[in-house]
Amino acid sequence: MLNTLTPQPEDKILALMALYRDDPRDTKIDLGVGVYKDATGHTPIMRAIKAAEKQLWEAETTKSYTALSGDPAFGAAMKTMVLADSVDHARVGAIATPGGTGAIRQAFELMKLANRDGTVWTSNPTWPNHLSILKFMGLANKEYAYFDAATCTVDFDAMMASLKDVKAGDMVLLHGCCHNPTGANLTLDQYGLVADLILEKGAIALVDIAYQGFGDGLEEDAAATRLLATKLPEMLIAASCSKNFGIYRERTGCLMAMSETADNTPVTQGTLNFLNRQNYSFPPDHGARLVTMILGDATLKADWMAELEEVRLGMLGLRTQLADELRQQTNSDRFDFVAQHRGMFSRIGASPEEVLKIREEFGIYMVGDSRLNIAGLNAQTVPLLAHAVAKICR
Numbered sequence: 001m002l003n004t005l006t007p008q009p010e011d012k013i014l015a016l017m018a019l020y021r022d023d024p025r026d027t028k029i030d031l032g033v034g035v036y037k038d039a040t041g042h043t044p045i046m047r048a049i050k051a052a053e054k055q056l057w058e059a060e061t062t063k064s065y066t067a068l069s070g071d072p073a074f075g076a077a078m079k080t081m082v083l084a085d086s087v088d089h090a091r092v093g094a095i096a097t098p099g100g101t102g103a104i105r106q107a108f109e110l111m112k113l114a115n116r117d118g119t120v121w122t123s124n125p126t127w128p129n130h131l132s133i134l135k136f137m138g139l140a141n142k143e144y145a146y147f148d149a150a151t152c153t154v155d156f157d158a159m160m161a162s163l164k165d166v167k168a169g170d171m172v173l174l175h176g177c178c179h180n181p182t183g184a185n186l187t188l189d190q191y192g193l194v195a196d197l198i199l200e201k202g203a204i205a206l207v208d209i210a211y212q213g214f215g216d217g218l219e220e221d222a223a224a225t226r227l228l229a230t231k232l233p234e235m236l237i238a239a240s241c242s243k244n245f246g247i248y249r250e251r252t253g254c255l256m257a258m259s260e261t262a263d264n265t266p267v268t269q270g271t272l273n274f275l276n277r278q279n280y281s282f283p284p285d286h287g288a289r290l291v292t293m294i295l296g297d298a299t300l301k302a303d304w305m306a307e308l309e310e311v312r313l314g315m316l317g318l319r320t321q322l323a324d325e326l327r328q329q330t331n332s333d334r335f336d337f338v339a340q341h342r343g344m345f346s347r348i349g350a351s352p353e354e355v356l357k358i359r360e361e362f363g364i365y366m367v368g369d370s371r372l373n374i375a376g377l378n379a380q381t382v383p384l385l386a387h388a389v390a391k392i393c394r
Contacts, residue, residue, distance in 0.1 A: 012128070013367060020365045028363035029381050031372040034180070036214075036243060036311065036344065039378040046246045048304035052293040065282045068273040070096025070254075074288040077295040078254040082209060082239055084219075086226035090262035093269035095255050095276050096283040100210045100240025101129060103255040107206050107236045108137055109275050110257065111171050118169045120206075123147070123159075125347075125369065127180045127208070130173060144172075147182045152337040152349050154184045160197065168202030174228075176209030176237075177221035178343025181371035185215070185342055191224040195231040205232060210240040213308045214315065215342035218244075233260040241291050243344070244308055250287025315344065318377050325386035335389070347371045354392045362388040 016032040035043055069075060075094030083092065097103040111118060120139055122130050123146035134141045142165070145158035166172060174194065179185050186194070198205050205228055212221045228235055234257075241252040259268045276283060294300040319339050326335035338346050350358070350370035358364050364385055366372040377385065 016365055016367060019359075023363060023365075025363040027384075029365065029376065029384065031364060031366045031376040031385070033376070034344065034373060035248060036246065036375045037373075039314075041376075041378075043248070044246065046304060046307050048294050048300045048307065049245060049247060049290055051303070052290045052297075052300055055293065056289060066285050068276045068282060069094065069269065070283045070288055071285060071292060073296070074292045075254060075256075077292045078239055079256060081218075081295060082212065082222055082237060082256070083226055083229055084222065087229040087258060088262060091259050091265055093257045093259070093265055093272050095272040096285070096288045097238075097253040097255055097276075098280065098284055099242055099251040100208070100238055100253040101133075102251070102280075102283070103238035103240070103253040104130065104206075104208060105133055106255045106272070106275050106279065107171075107238050108133060108139060109279070110236065110255075110271065111204075111206075112137060112139060113271065113275070115169045118171060119167065120171045120173060121163065121166060121203075122173045123175065123179070125181055126173070126175075130208075146179075147184060147347070149347075149349060152182070152184065152341075152347060154186060154190075156186070156190050160193065163194070163197055163201075166198070166201045166203050170201070170203045171206050171236075172198055172203050173206045173208060174224075176207045176212070176225045178211035178215045178345070180210065180343065181345050181347055181367065181369065183341030183343055183346040183374075184337070186224065188223055188227060191227055192231065195228045199232055204234050204236065206236040206238065208238050210238075211243050211343045212239070213244040214312055214344060217312070218305060218308065229258060232258075234258055241287060245287070245291055245294070245304070247287045247290065250290070251284055252287030252291060254288075315374050318374050318379075318382060319346075321379065321382045322374070322377065322386060325383050326389060329386050329390035344373050344375045345371050346374060348389065348393075350389070350393050357392045358388045361392070364388050 013032055020030050037043055074096055079089050079092050097106055120134055120141050121144050124143040144162035145155055148155040207225050209225055215221045225237060237256040239254045242248045257268050257272060259265050294304050323336050323339035327333060348370045352368045355366055355368050355370050
């Protein structure tokens with residue numbers, strides 16, 4: 001059997017990471033990988049996570065399974081963090097998943113179970129793994145217009161025109177905040193109009209919220225998801241704790257499914273549990289338990305929120321510095337959008353050829369579509385990037 005296999009397409013970001021590792025230059029800069037880094041280039045363990053782990057080490061008495069859905073307390077904590085009081089939590093089923101990717105995969109599995117012939121609509125562009133998973137699962141996929149490459153902003157009129165072709169039973173995948181890979185986000189009013197269209201079409205929204213707290217604030221970044229919850233009868237939410245809790249390797253995610261009424265929740269929850277059983281049985285618990293502890297303890301939560309805010313403000317500061325440097329070095333406002341984007345990423349509008357020249361001449365690594373990780377910069381490397389972009393992107 002194994003000798004019949006053929007090589008699989010190489011993940012472009014992982015391939016870029018390998019190129020970076022093999023580059024001998026001491027001055028090289030990694031802006032490709034989608035992981036938060038501090039000013040020293042390190043991905044730290046957050047203070048509250050460390051404190052919770054110490055408490056857990058002392059108090060935990062078993063490593064037995066929790067439940068197919070994961071610990072119900074984790075689901076309850078995630079509903080509160082993401083949805084607050086925007087919807088009756090009795091309408092919302094939830095399962096723990098291996099990271100946000102696991103939540104996305106289970107949402108697609110739910111779509112396949114409920115409406116195999118439906119189409120999943122994704123923004124152009126979107127996180128590449130959305131498209132890869134959909135292709136692997138054999139689900140129909142169409143793109144809706146989203147990003148204007150000329151202005152590096154959202155083309156909302158084109159987006160709404162694209163979505164007019166959505167059919168009843170289709171799924172529309174939206175980024176809840178901090179759009180990946182562009183950093184360009186809808187306004188709250190625009191999210192409301194999208195919700196109205198989804199409702200009119202009889203489609204279902206899937207919100208991928210992987211960066212809550214990295215954009216405008218923990219509550220502000222959830223505003224769009226909460227607005228959709230107030231407007232739509234049903235909705236799916238795939239949430240990741242990798243970034244805002246800094247627990248990438250713990251693989252901690254959550255899929256929430258909002259039913260039209262609480263009467264529908266038992267069947268919805270049972271179906272979510274079934275999907276977990278079919279794919280990996282019981283989900284991982286360690287990261288989910290740490291998140292539950294932090295969100296349920298006033299002291300730990302306050303420290304976590306304070307550190308998360310430090311991270312957010314640090315990235316905003318780097319955005320402002322980069323926009324200012326680019327303005328000075330290009331003598332134009334062409335790149336001012338960098339300061340307006342939110343989250344870890346921005347797509348700066350360089351061509352693949354220009355991205356390659358920047359890598360070859362300056363040792364600065366970014367994805368071929370010119371997505372760069374703002375968190376890969378520091379105050380010293382921002383001018384180096386600005387110089388390289390100004391020289392190559394004319």
